[in-house]
Amino acid sequence: MEFKVNCGIWGAMFGVPVIVADNFLKLATGGQIKVLLYLLRYSGKMCSTEDISANTGVSPEEAEEAVLFWQQANVLSPQTSGAPAPVPSLMAQPSQSVEATAPAPVQKSAEPAPDHKTNLSGQEIAAIMADSQDIRELFKITESILGGLKNSQMNSIIWMYDHLGLKKEVIITLISYCASIEKTNTAYVEKIASVWAENDINTMAAAQDEIQRMSASRDYISGIMRAFEMTRRPTTKQAELVQQWKNAGFSVELIRYAYEKTIERIDKLNFDYINKILLSWRDSGFTSVKDVQNAEIDYKKKKNSSSNGSNSTDIEEYKSVINKFLY
Incomplete structure (x- = not known):
């Protein structure tokens, strides 16, 4: 299903940083998204936690925590002109002496x-x-x-x-x-x-890139687990093979077809066997299920056309070709 957004019917609009849509739709909570949208809508206006709470439905404490979250994520810039004004901190200080002086950051160790x-x-x-x-x-x-x-x-x-x-x-x-x-x-x-x-x-930037990579890897593994009807996570060795398949560009659909061929041949899930099939298909130039199915149809036609007068050479040639994508 495809969707097209018609912005014209909405009248006045405001911008949302691209980083939010690209990296935080999964990571941020619903309350944090609400607070951000409210602050972006009223960019440049002083907003109290009570204002945010009244207009978003989150508690004042949640509003403050959400603002802090977006500030630490570098989405909101507290001291930058034109950015949403920071909400006054309501955090209780550990002692009166701390309130009187600017807190010093923890010294980071140079040791390994x-x-x-x-x-x-x-x-x-x-x-x-x-x-x-x-x-x-x-x-x-x-x-x-x-x-x-x-x-x-x-x-x-x-x-x-x-x-x-x-x-x-x-x-x-x-x-x-x-x-x-x-x-x-x-x-x-x-x-x-x-x-x-x-x-x-x-x-x-590096953390968000790594999370995107990790998310893609998790989605790929989940697709493999569904394809193989697995109820547990892959072992370390199996996960290494899955990562090799991902790096090689094998689609989950093609891997599923290799799994079906494996079940037909040995009646059990065997990652090494599936891997041999996939490598054979790749060596034969097959990159999709359609490629493999077309090759199977061609080989079956060849076998049928030569069945009446085939010689040993024809049979050996057929076995050699068919083995490329069954073993």
Whole structure:
């Protein structure tokens, strides 16, 4: 089904940053999208959390957290002329002394990232929060995404920021992505964070590109699982083959057809067998199911036309050709 938008009937319009449509439709919550649209509609106007709440239906606390989310994602620029005005912060400060002075960011370590986290106590975490506005904001935004934070999650955020050296907006983007796929356990988040740090994925652009790649890979694997009627995730070895098929440009439709051929021949799911079929088809120049089906029809016609007077040479030639896309 296709749709065409007719903007003329709407009268006055306002712009939405392309980055929102490209990268945040899955990652942002409905409330965050509502707040952003309201602020974009009234760009340049001072907006309080009460204004936003009254016009979007989200609570004042959710409105503040949403603004902070978009600021950290570099969609809203708090101090830029013409951008939506920042909502006054309602965040409670840890102490009076912190309010009186500008908070200093946590000093990022120049040492290589450790392979484990330091298990900070609640008192130690509170001290870090008192010294770092970045950490306070990270906790607040993460809480708006995941709900109340456990000690292990706060430790994880500090580790990603302080020891891995990931930027605030990158950590927020990572946590938002993990929430969108419902995989928010600290071990999973930290595994991706470590890979990002190792591969210098530490800007919004790089993080968004990586999320697009990861999303495409997940969609491809999900398509393969449906094609193979699998009820569990592929093993490590199977996942490696799936990634090879994706890199080679094999469509899910073609892989499904190879799976059907495998079931016909050996009556079970066998990734190695399917892989041999796919490689044989590629070597024969077949890039679609239609290519394979046309080749099968041609070979069957050839066999039927020569069935009355075929010699051993014809039979061997046929076997050789047919084996290219059955084994």
